[in-house]
Amino acid sequence: xxxxxxxxxxxxxxxxxxxxxxxxxxxxxxxxxxxxxxxxxxxxxxxxxxxxxxxxxxxxxxxxxxxxxxxxxxxxxxxxxxxxxxxxxxxxxxxxxxxxxxxxxxxxxxxxxxxxxxxxxxxxxxxxxxxxxxxxxxxxxxxxxxxxxxxxxxxxxxxxxxxxxxxxxxxxxxxxxxxxxxxxxxxxxxxxxxxxxxxxxxxxxxxxxxxxxxxxxxxxxxxxxxxxxxxxxxxxxxxxxxxxxxxxxxxxxxxxxxxxxxxxxxxxxxxxxxxxxxxxxxxxxxxxxxxxxxxxxxxxxxxxxxxxxxxxxxxxxxxxxxxxxxxxxxxxxxxxxxxxxxxxxxxxxxxxxxxxxxxxxxxxxxxxxxxxxxxxxxxxxxxxxxxxxxxxxxxxxxxxxxxxxxxxxxxxxxxxxxxxxxxxxxxxxxxxxxxxxxxxxxxxxxxxxxxxxxxxxxxxxxxxxxxxxxxxxxxxxxxxxxxxxxxxxxxxxxxxxxxxxxxxxxxxxxxxxxxxxxxxxxxxxxxxxxxxxxxxxxxxxxxxxxxxxxxxxxxxxxxxxxxxxxxxxxxxxxxx
RNA sequence: CGGGGUGUGGCGCAGCUUGGUCAGCGCGCAUGCUUUGGGAGCAUGAGGUCGGCGGUUCAAAUCCGCCCACCCCGACCA
Numbered sequence: 001x002x003x004x005x006x007x008x009x010x011x012x013x014x015x016x017x018x019x020x021x022x023x024x025x026x027x028x029x030x031x032x033x034x035x036x037x038x039x040x041x042x043x044x045x046x047x048x049x050x051x052x053x054x055x056x057x058x059x060x061x062x063x064x065x066x067x068x069x070x071x072x073x074x075x076x077x078x079x080x081x082x083x084x085x086x087x088x089x090x091x092x093x094x095x096x097x098x099x100x101x102x103x104x105x106x107x108x109x110x111x112x113x114x115x116x117x118x119x120x121x122x123x124x125x126x127x128x129x130x131x132x133x134x135x136x137x138x139x140x141x142x143x144x145x146x147x148x149x150x151x152x153x154x155x156x157x158x159x160x161x162x163x164x165x166x167x168x169x170x171x172x173x174x175x176x177x178x179x180x181x182x183x184x185x186x187x188x189x190x191x192x193x194x195x196x197x198x199x200x201x202x203x204x205x206x207x208x209x210x211x212x213x214x215x216x217x218x219x220x221x222x223x224x225x226x227x228x229x230x231x232x233x234x235x236x237x238x239x240x241x242x243x244x245x246x247x248x249x250x251x252x253x254x255x256x257x258x259x260x261x262x263x264x265x266x267x268x269x270x271x272x273x274x275x276x277x278x279x280x281x282x283x284x285x286x287x288x289x290x291x292x293x294x295x296x297x298x299x300x301x302x303x304x305x306x307x308x309x310x311x312x313x314x315x316x317x318x319x320x321x322x323x324x325x326x327x328x329x330x331x332x333x334x335x336x337x338x339x340x341x342x343x344x345x346x347x348x349x350x351x352x353x354x355x356x357x358x359x360x361x362x363x364x365x366x367x368x369x370x371x372x373x374x375x376x377x378x379x380x381x382x383x384x385x386x387x388x389x390x391x392x393x394x395x396x397x398x399x400x401x402x403x404x405x406x407x408x409x410x411x412x413x414x415x416x417x418x419x420x421x422x423x424x425x426x427x428x429x430x431x432x433x434x435x436x437x438x439x440x441x442x443x444x445x446x447x448x449x450x451x452x453x454x455x456x457x458x459x460x461x462x463x464x465x466x467x468x469x470x471x472x473x474x475x476x477x478x479x480x481x482x483x484x485x486x487x488x489x490x491x492x493x494x495x496x497x498x499x500x501x502x503x504x505x506x507x508x509x510x511x512x513x514x515x516x517x518x519x520x521x522x523x524x525x526x527x528x529x530x531x532x533x534x535x536x537x538x539x540x541x542x543x544x545x546x547x548x549x550x551x552x553x554x555x556x557x558x559x560x561x562x563x564x565x566x567x568x569x570x571x572x573x574x575x576x
Numbered sequence: 577c578g579g580g581g582u583g584u585g586g587c588g589c590a591g592c593u594u595g596g597u598c599a600g601c602g603c604g605c606a607u608g609c610u611u612u613g614g615g616a617g618c619a620u621g622a623g624g625u626c627g628g629c630g631g632u633u634c635a636a637a638u639c640c641g642c643c644c645a646c647c648c649c650g651a652c653c654a
Binding site for chain 1: 577582586587588589602603604611612613614615616645646647648649650651652653654
């Protein structure tokens, strides 16, 4: 690649609307441009990185026995009606009509299409297991696209789907993918961890997310400091201690004028927040539900969704309080709260000596005991774990970390195969539904995640495996004939040996060339400058460390050959 | 969708409170000469419906109304 002939529009200043490192640097370094919110153009260097990442994914998927296919982005409504997701997916799916007014969706995921493909073309146990994957565009009309590639509305995803004869086979396929995923993220230069995850709209019972730890990550995960327990906060369990106990005294109403929040009331009564019961009113599918949690905890709505078996709920709003005047905002409590479903966090089971709202203006109750003074319809884990909580599996403590979710794997079971009648014949000729699994990697998001983990204040620092070029040849003062010739020769030599090289053949000052090189982030740099005039040496520099050494071109070549050896198989051969 | 904010040449911004003498700065871009180990210097030049529509006014980037786009914070996901 000759830099003078390659479309790399670098920016001297950071675009004002890019906040996180990956977004800012990918824009500044000319890898990306934004077209509309959550929609991006990939420029030549960006495409190269994407190819590298896809290449690694392909190798690992193929090695794991998966076969690459391509599925359409445009999908007919009928297929989605079969799985029930045409209605369920909601506004997140981009929808359109053709000229005959037929409904189509732009695929946010491909379970329906793939299930349709397999059910009509695979019918014998002899053909199973089968694992099919593709790398292509997905569309999701995100509520709020943000952070560049991190949450886009059109993005590139690798999605794989496995079909097995039984649950055992499905678990085996799942394990294969799980292991391949680890290798993929490691090869891309990322540190990562797999955590237990919720299944959401995709469905199924078992799922893991692959997280790349990064401050810019949107996901919170809980990790045990002793055992291997790790889970998304939406799923993270924690062991509760013994519930607080009272002294068996009778319930007593205390006047608490103008004190509504846990903090205000607790301070007034001289009680710690964990001695208080927070009573949250939710409207679940149109009816009120009381949710009880300890005063020092937060409810987790993903956990609540599982308890309610619905995602159609919300915390009471102004209009809801007005509509149900029985519930006094700021003074709601479980005692005497009749005719409403009560859900409580398991930590409140058997709790005594608690304080809560009295369902009476300006009053709270003390000495309240669960079981004696009020009844709970259902106990469940509905609160967020937090730093220092007890691990659910061992004696360790949990700590919290933020990460970028770059992949997720699911054991789907029979969800789609039953709904869509994806059956096969076993040895006895009996028709059975296939056990499915699905496995996604956000390719474009992974590119952003790599940058989040590999950059400094000056620019990107690509790992060799995914760099758009491994070597940046930089002749300073390109007008000097001898340097220009040396640079051209080195460039040709490397290209012929299969390396990907970016040659800075621009007539720019040294400062500009170095600043751009730092920004673009090629792992190695060969500078041809004064040293070359003096004694024919060039300087080999490493982007990551910034360290360099002068040596003969021959030695530089030998050193680079050594460094590149293990990556040789990844080199794309379209250097031009 | 709720809350906060921003829209002025390719990028970053000033001007808006107090309407006119306000379309400006830095970078980038073009041409020429000099320069070339950390974002060079000088000279000349091109480039803007001041997000859009409407209103107020003798006069609007500036005041008012509506709309649009984008960013950030919250509920979703690869």
